[in-house]
Amino acid sequence: MTLNEEISCIINKEQVDVVDDNDENKITTQFNSIVSSLPQPKKLIVGYALTLKKTKSFLQPKLENLARSKGIVFVAIDRTIPLSEQGPFDILLHKLFGKEWRENLEDYRQKHPDVTVLDPPDNIQHVCNRQSMLQDVAALNLSNCYGEVGVPRQLVINGDPASISDEVAIAGMSLPLVAKPLLVDGSLKSHQLSLAFDQFSLSKLDPPLVLQEFINHGGVLFKVYIVGDAIKVVRRFSLPNVNGLEMLDVAGVYRFPRVSGSAASAEDANLDPEIYEHPPRPLLEMLAKELRHRLGLRLFNMDIIREHGTRDHFYVIDINYFPGYGKVPEYEHIFTNFLLSLMQNKY
Numbered sequence: 300m301t302l303n304e305e306i307s308c309i310i311n312k313e314q315v316d317v318v319d320d321n322d323e324n325k326i327t328t329q330f331n332s333i334v335s336s337l338p339q340p341k342k343l344i345v346g347y348a349l350t351l352k353k354t355k356s357f358l359q360p361k362l363e364n365l366a367r368s369k370g371i372v373f374v375a376i377d378r379t380i381p382l383s384e385q386g387p388f389d390i391l392l393h394k395l396f397g398k399e400w401r402e403n404l405e406d407y408r409q410k411h412p413d414v415t416v417l418d419p420p421d422n423i424q425h426v427c428n429r430q431s432m433l434q435d436v437a438a439l440n441l442s443n444c445y446g447e448v449g450v451p452r453q454l455v456i457n458g459d460p461a462s463i464s465d466e467v468a469i470a471g472m473s474l475p476l477v478a479k480p481l482l483v484d485g486s487l488k489s490h491q492l493s494l495a496f497d498q499f500s501l502s503k504l505d506p507p508l509v510l511q512e513f514i515n516h517g518g519v520l521f522k523v524y525i526v527g528d529a530i531k532v533v534r535r536f537s538l539p540n541v542n543g544l545e546m547l548d549v550a551g552v553y554r555f556p557r558v559s560g561s562a563a564s565a566e567d568a569n570l571d572p573e574i575y576e577h578p579p580r581p582l583l584e585m586l587a588k589e590l591r592h593r594l595g596l597r598l599f600n601m602d603i604i605r606e607h608g609t610r611d612h613f614y615v616i617d618i619n620y621f622p623g624y625g626k627v628p629e630y631e632h633i634f635t636n637f638l639l640s641l642m643q644n645k646y
Contacts, residue, residue, distance in 0.1 A: 341370070343642055346388040348376040348395050350485070356623055362631040369635055382407040390415045390638060394621040396427075396484050415641055418620070422595035426618045427483045429509040430455045435593040436615045441586060445579040446611030448586055448603075451511040455481065456504070463501040463510075472512055474498070475541055478552075481507035483619070492555045494538065500552045514614055515540040516604035517574035524600045524627050525587050527637040531627050532577050540607055578603060578613055586615075596620060597637075 345366075349357065358373060366373065376385060376393075382403055391414055393404065401420040408416050426432045433450040441448040454470050456463055467476065478493040494513065495501050520537040523530060538555070591597060602617040624630045 343369075343371045343390070343638060344374055344386070344388050345371060345390045345392055345638060346374050346376045346386060348378065348391070348393040348400075350395065353394055353621075356625040359625055359631070362625075362634065365631045366635050366638070369639060371635060371638055383410060386411075386414075388414050389642060390417060392417050394485070415645070417598055418596045423620045425594060426596070426599065426620050429453075429479055429481055429483065429617075432483075432618050433615060435590060436586075436618075438593075439586070439589055441582075441589070443582065443585070445582040446613055448582065448613045448615060451477075451514055451614055451616060453509050453511045456506045456508050456510060457481075458506060460502045460504055460506060463504060463506075464498045467498070467501060467510065472510065475513045476501070477511045477513050477538075477616075478504050479509050479511065479617075481509055494553045494555070495551075496541075496553075497550045500550060503552050511616065513538070513541065514604060515542075515607040516614075517571070517607045519570065519574050519604075520616070521578060521603045521605075522600055522622075523578075523583055523587070523603055524622060524624065524630075525591065525596075525598065526624070526630075526633050527597050527640060529633050529637060530580075530583055530587055531630075531633060532583070533627060534575070534577075537604065573610060574605070574607075576610075578605065579611075582613070590618075594618075 347354070347358070354375075363373060374388070376382065376391075378395075378400075388411075391404075391407070393400075393416070401424070404416065404420050408414070408419065433453070436448065437450045439448070452470075452472055454466060454472060456466060458466075475494050475496045478495060480489045480491065483489045493504060495504065495510075516537065518537055518539040520535055522533050522535055524533070586601075590599075590601075598621045600619050600622040601615050602619075604614050604616060606612040606614065624634060627633070
């Protein structure tokens with residue numbers, strides 16, 4: 300019998316000639332009993348292990364409120380208690396660093412294969428080292444009617460700073476060079492950049508690091524955020540172009556704490572359309588699809604630049620795991636839809 304039929308039987312006027320207060324109470328009680336016996340919507344429990352700073356930037360009220368309205372509950376993971384004693388979780392979201400955490404998480408994944416871990420710790424490690432970070436992009440050699448995507452020439456430096464100039468000369472790399480810390484560990488220092496204009500200044504750099512040839516790109520880069528199958532692009536101001544005449548007058552190393560943070564938004568800037576225009580959507584979709592598969596990650600972003608003077612030559616210069624989604628417009632809708640899709644695909 301359906302719910303409507305049960306309720307109809309309860310209130311059938313042929314069975315109830317006189318409805319007094321006791322009868323009404325009885326009907327209400329029976330109705331509530333029927334409703335409470337119906338299956339309740341399952342909550343989606345998302346455990347999260349994030350730093351305090353990351354929690355504040357990501358778990359904003361607008362995300363938590365929207366998630367709650369869709370049956371998603373975020374639960375903080377207590378790092379003082381073994382993961383196996385917490386939960387149960389449907390999804391585990393994390394961005395913590397350190398060998399002990401990676402081992403604990405990997406052990407949890409093996410023992411709880413039904414829990415979706417975003418993302419596998421070994422896969423994350425691949426993009427936390429700038430020596431391996433861009434290898435998959437380079438291997439793609441992506442080129443189609445929408446454009447070409449490559450990576451800048453780069454060189455890993457682990458040894459004595461005094462030998463950097465010789466290593467650069469042997470590699471045949473051209474100045475200026477962008478210097479980045481080799482490892483990405485979530486610290487501000489790991490995102491600091493330096494721009495070296497002459498060979499003599501290279502000895503002032505602090506290995507281990509990666510040197511990338513600087514490519515003029517009109518002072519604008521595109522941060523391409525990936526959340527599962529969703530793609531969101533935002534513009535940021537970047538380092539300005541450098542020409543040959545300026546190279547004659549500039550020497551030394553210039554340090555930049557963080558070039559393309561949210562404060563450097565270029566969304567409303569009055570720029571040349573050739574600089575301002577987003578990379579073609581089909582090109583980004585193909586690139587994102589390939590990297591999701593090759594990296595084994597579902598939460599990351601790419602910093603992409605367009606070579607100045609071209610319309611279709613692009614370079615990926617950095618990849619970040621679980622970036623600052625809180626700075627992306629309408630990220631709360633993108634993220635809640637993604638979490639729900641994981642469970643729909645699972646069941």
